[in-house]
Amino acid sequence: MDVVIGTAAAPLRIAIVGSGPAGLYAAGQLLASEDPVCRVDVYDRLMTPWGLVRFGVAPDHPKIKSVTRVFERTARLPGFRFHGNVEVGVDVSHGELAGAYHAVLYATGTPHDRRLGIPGEELAGSESATDFVAWYNGHPDYADRSFDLSSRRAVVVGNGNVALDVARMLTLSEAELEVTDTADHAIEALRNSKVEEIVILGRRGPVQAAFTNPELRELAELELADVIVDPAELELDATSAAALEMAEQTVQRNVETLRAYATASTRGRPRRVILRFLASPVAIEGNGRVEAIVVARNELVIGDDGSLRARPTGVTERLETGLVLRAVGYVGRPLAGVPYDECRTTVLNDSGRVLDPLSGRPIPGLYAAGWIKRGPSGVIGTNKRCAQETTSRLIDDFRAGLLPEPPGNPEALLDRIRAAGVKIIDYAGWERIDAHERGLGELAGRPRVKLVRRDEQLERASAGA
Ligand SMILES: Cc1cc2nc3c(=O)[nH]c(=O)nc-3n(C[C@H](O)[C@H](O)[C@H](O)COP(=O)(O)OP(=O)(O)OC[C@H]3O[C@@H](n4cnc5c(N)ncnc54)[C@H](O)[C@@H]3O)c2cc1C
Numbered sequence: 001m002d003v004v005i006g007t008a009a010a011p012l013r014i015a016i017v018g019s020g021p022a023g024l025y026a027a028g029q030l031l032a033s034e035d036p037v038c039r040v041d042v043y044d045r046l047m048t049p050w051g052l053v054r055f056g057v058a059p060d061h062p063k064i065k066s067v068t069r070v071f072e073r074t075a076r077l078p079g080f081r082f083h084g085n086v087e088v089g090v091d092v093s094h095g096e097l098a099g100a101y102h103a104v105l106y107a108t109g110t111p112h113d114r115r116l117g118i119p120g121e122e123l124a125g126s127e128s129a130t131d132f133v134a135w136y137n138g139h140p141d142y143a144d145r146s147f148d149l150s151s152r153r154a155v156v157v158g159n160g161n162v163a164l165d166v167a168r169m170l171t172l173s174e175a176e177l178e179v180t181d182t183a184d185h186a187i188e189a190l191r192n193s194k195v196e197e198i199v200i201l202g203r204r205g206p207v208q209a210a211f212t213n214p215e216l217r218e219l220a221e222l223e224l225a226d227v228i229v230d231p232a233e234l235e236l237d238a239t240s241a242a243a244l245e246m247a248e249q250t251v252q253r254n255v256e257t258l259r260a261y262a263t264a265s266t267r268g269r270p271r272r273v274i275l276r277f278l279a280s281p282v283a284i285e286g287n288g289r290v291e292a293i294v295v296a297r298n299e300l301v302i303g304d305d306g307s308l309r310a311r312p313t314g315v316t317e318r319l320e321t322g323l324v325l326r327a328v329g330y331v332g333r334p335l336a337g338v339p340y341d342e343c344r345t346t347v348l349n350d351s352g353r354v355l356d357p358l359s360g361r362p363i364p365g366l367y368a369a370g371w372i373k374r375g376p377s378g379v380i381g382t383n384k385r386c387a388q389e390t391t392s393r394l395i396d397d398f399r400a401g402l403l404p405e406p407p408g409n410p411e412a413l414l415d416r417i418r419a420a421g422v423k424i425i426d427y428a429g430w431e432r433i434d435a436h437e438r439g440l441g442e443l444a445g446r447p448r449v450k451l452v453r454r455d456e457q458l459e460r461a462s463a464g465a
């Protein structure tokens with residue numbers, strides 16, 4: 001009897017690489033399909049799912065993290081399996097996945113930091129926000145990192161929400177921190193922090209800042225910090241003033257909020273967040289470690305593409321600091337065997353279909369979603385629409401008979417991975433870690449106490465299995 005692929009008897013087998021928002025939204029959409037019927041295996045290099053919801057979203061934003069309830073519902077659907085602790089490109093190759101599944105969908109995110117490319121960037125004390133965020137969120141790759149918080153002033157470079165997150169984390173009081181799921185090592189370090197002043201540098205003006213407004217307004221609620229903006233830096237050039245008239249609500253509100261900060265009197269709090277504009281770092285100085293940052297005053301000029309760009313005026317200033325946090329965005333890295341777009345640092349794709357770089361045509365059965373598809377921008381919900389675009393195309397391709405029949409199957413592949421000594425953590429293993437962390441949290445009045453080290457996670461995942 002002929003087996004009909006895409007039926008309950010022979011579901012379409014799909015591997016999703018990455019268990020962040022994009023991977024989980026894609027899994028939910030595929031498992032909701034009745035024709036074809038799909039079975040989804042989600043691989044992640046970590047033992048814990050949810051990507052940046054666990055390791056990016058700031059610990060003092062617990063409501064945002066509650067999106068995991070949606071992902072948990074997906075993970076409990078029949079047809080879903082989680083294979084944690086399996087790194088694609090290390091423990092299993094792309095070729096092996098393609099040989100075992102009808103389709104492979106990459107949702108691996110873009111977890112590396114963009115560089116400033118200025119002298120002194122490599123000095124101790126010049127840190128990427130990427131690392132700092134992963135460290136305070138208890139990412140196991142950063143379990144042994146430490147950050148020197150002995151400087152009175154910290155300088156955060158960038159005008160996006162990540163810059164606001166790290167600035168806020170540096171100002172939280174012990175009481176504010178202790179009710180979060182911040183990693184214990186970070187709570188300890190932040191408790192002993194000497195940082196009193198955080199200067200946030202935006203290379204362009206207030207109209208061009210990438211903050212979202214609730215995050216900018218939230219600074220006013222900090223228990224220990226005043227927010228300071230120099231009114232002179234809010235004066236708009238003619239092009240920005242015209243752009244503001246036409247701008248979306250977020251930008252208009254941001255400028256209103258900044259104007260309110262600039263005119264408000266300070267409340268004498270022990271810490272300060274100073275928002276600076278038209279200010280670019282041009283060098284980081286120090287003898288063996290950061291001692292100062294040289295900042296150029298910019299003006300805005302219209303670039304070749306019509307956008308407003310920052311151009312140094314020649315005026316510079318030197319800010320003494322022992323800590324520079326670069327929050328200037330994220331980048332992706334190539335995955336072996338998967339076509340890559342060097343300019344965008346994403347998988348080479350058209351609306352989620354991965355393209356052959358030579359022919360420019362889609363490679364049957366190969367897809368991408370989330371930040372590795374469209375670049376490192378957008379909030380969690382953006383990945384739902386992004387995943388929908390990709391999964392619709394995957395299903396269209398199946399219906400058009402374009403998906404190849406793989407020679408192998410997932411069970412043989414999983415046996416092969418286990419035989420190589422990889423301890424695969426399934427969803428029940430993660431649930432054991434989760435329950436343990438929540439239990440510790442309950443005792444401490446926190447949402448959870450994270451297990452940070454791989455050996456602790458492995459031990460807990462395996463306990464009672
Ligand atoms: C610091 C920070 C804070 C943020 N805060 C918010 C917020 O408060 N609210 C909001 O709406 N949005 C926030 N965002 C944005 C949001 O986190 C992203 O839109 C979203 O996480 C992107 O989802 P993704 O699935 O593409 O990638 P990710 O969330 O990065 O997930 C990628 C997953 O792939 C796995 N992976 C990577 N490589 C491999 C491999 N080779 N093999 C197997 N697995 C692999 C990773 O371990 C990870 O689990 C924040 C982003 C950052 C950086």
Ligand SMILES: NC(=O)c1ccc[n+]([C@@H]2O[C@H](COP(=O)([O-])OP(=O)(O)OC[C@H]3O[C@@H](n4cnc5c(N)ncnc54)[C@H](OP(=O)(O)O)[C@@H]3O)[C@@H](O)[C@H]2O)c1
Nearest residue numbers: 116158159160161162163203204210327328329376377378
């Ligand atoms: N609470 C939340 O909802 C939340 C929290 C965190 C992150 N996120 C989302 O996650 C995404 C990533 O955030 P992000 O902050 O990493 O990126 P982002 O929003 O793209 O901001 C990056 C910032 O870095 C600046 N920058 C880039 N290169 C620079 C350089 N060489 N010198 C000086 N400044 C430079 C950019 O300025 P230019 O504009 O001039 O390029 C921009 O201000 C965003 O979509 C964000 O909204 C959301």
